[in-house]
Amino acid sequence: MPTSTDSDQLSALLRATAAGDRVAFEALYARTSAKLFGVCLRILGQPGEAEEALQDAYLAVWRKAERFDAALASPITWLAMVARNKAIDRLRADRVGRASTAIDLQAELADENPNAAALAEADAEGRRLRRCIDELPNEQRNAVRTAFFEGCTYEELAARSGHPLGTVKSWIRRGLLRLKACLER
Structure with missing residues (x-):
């Protein structure tokens, strides 16, 4: 469970992201992507689909970070809601028969500290x-x-x-x- 300090740090990263700070956005991604991937994977059940939904979620976070309100939700709750909504959107699109066939490219995740x-x-x-x-x-x-x-x-x-x-x-x-x-x- 995130501590108050974690929540404060994530709030600060979201505020900086809203101001267009790419370094803060990268830090936000590094700190939260595993958890949000889990949210997407639980909903979609397929890693490739979950990765796509996660990418959509972070694009939405980049565009809409200024909408985050700490008085309404914790940062991780807000981020999880964005990821959940993107995963559900993808699930609904699949159910109605997606008009376009997405090209799936499984990319290897790089080691954080490559030698x-x-x-x-x-x-x-x-x-x-x-x-x-x-x-x-x-x-x-x-x-x-x-x-x-x-x-x-x-x-x-x-x-x-x-x-x-x-x-x-x-x-x-x-x-x-x-x-x-x-x-x-």
Whole structure:
């Protein structure tokens, strides 16, 4: 259970976030993301969906931190409510049949304190991934980058590019297959 000091510190981080302080937002995320992920996971039951809901929750916190009122709720209660609402929104969207198919990318969580060997390995893997992405044909490269680095759905990519949905899905599928083959070499 959070102590009064924890609550005061989280309140201060929320006030700083409301003022646009990115460092405070990062600190808020570091201190609360595990708990909020648990809230999302309990509601959604799938880690990938819970991660998406958690991301939506923190985007909402960044945009609406000024709405936090310590007189109405503790900071962790307010944050949990935001996460819960985003998870329920995602659950409802799935129940009514989501119009767009989200592209799921499971990212590995980085160690908070990576050692030099881990940093060197991550850098080498990053270079290898960039090299493999650069080897893709232009349409596949652009589709994969936009989907995974900007978080666009297939439908959004099709609308942006002016190409049919099936074409965009094919580009991404073929691009991912080529990336896999390249990374396995």
